Amino acid sequence: DGGITQSPKYLFRKEGQNVTLSCEQNLNHDAMYWYRQDPGQGLRLIYYSQIVNDFQKGDIAEGYSVSREKKESFPLTVTSAQKNPTAFYLCASSIEGTSVFGKNIQYFGAGTRLSVL
Amino acid sequence: GEDVEQSLFLSVREGDSSVINCTYTDSSSTYLYWYKQEPGAGLQLLTYIFSNMDMKQDQRLTVLLNKKDKHLSLRIADTQTGDSAIYFCAESSMSSSNTGKLIFGQGTTLQVKP
Numbered sequence: 001d002g003g004i005t006q007s008p009k010y011l012f013r014k015e016g017q018n019v020t021l022s023c024e025q026n027l028n029h030d031a032m033y034w035y036r037q038d039p040g041q042g043l044r045l046i047y048y049s050q051i052v053n054d055f056q057k058g059d060i061a062e063g064y065s066v067s068r069e070k071k072e073s074f075p076l077t078v079t080s081a082q083k084n085p086t087a088f089y090l091c092a093s094s095i096e097g098t099s100v101f102g103k104n105i106q107y108f109g110a111g112t113r114l115s116v117l
Numbered sequence: 118g119e120d121v122e123q124s125l126f127l128s129v130r131e132g133d134s135s136v137i138n139c140t141y142t143d144s145s146s147t148y149l150y151w152y153k154q155e156p157g158a159g160l161q162l163l164t165y166i167f168s169n170m171d172m173k174q175d176q177r178l179t180v181l182l183n184k185k186d187k188h189l190s191l192r193i194a195d196t197q198t199g200d201s202a203i204y205f206c207a208e209s210s211m212s213s214s215n216t217g218k219l220i221f222g223q224g225t226t227l228q229v230k231p
Contacts, residue, residue: 004159033217042223042224043205045218056216058218092160097217101211102145102210102211103148104148104209104213104217105162105165106162108159108160108161110158111158111159
């Protein structure tokens with residue numbers, strides 16, 4: 001059963017702590033993305049990776065870090081430098097990160113809700 | 118810069134049609150997408166349209182695109198309570214084709230009353 005798995009579903013962070021959100025896909029997609037969702041603000045891109053061992057900052061990368069050591073995995077670390085981490089985090093993937101004609105269908109995981117204790 | 122705008126809320130009665138609207142600014146948009154998000158869940162792709170089309174129909178869903186006015190709409194016929202969700206409009210373009218980036222609207226919450 002192909003798809004994108006995010007874990008955990010709920011996560012709590014203590015002040016000063018780094019936490020890591022997991023994202024795994026078995027769709028054999030090259031590109032993966034991390035978004036942050038806040039109420040009424042839509043989705044904002046944190047980081048993206050078009051290929052293994054490469055990733056780029058999105059619009060709101062400060063306070064976050066990622067790695068892409070394997071094609072199927074793209075973990076996101078929320079560091080202590082992120083002062084307002086409470087949000088819903090969504091991971092997505094697409095077949096390829098670039099397209100001659102600009103088409104890029106992204107498929108999403110179920111999300112991780114991060115709260116601060 | 119690129120921007121996608123949606124109204125935040127729409128309420129309809131069960132059995133009526135719903136029309137969710139979206140406007141965008143990027144004149145090089147090539148594909149426009151509609152995603153649905155149910156409470157506490159990820160986004161599910163509903164449909165997408167290529168910018169050289171003006172209409173696409175898929176069962177109860179009709180997408181209309183006015184490229185001149187940069188206006189996209191999603192019509193849901195015979196709206197059911199299970200259609201209650203947040204609907205996101207998104208666009209990709211030739212200017213973002215080397216990054217794969219999608220630009221999302223803020224989402225429209227559709228409330229369906231029995």
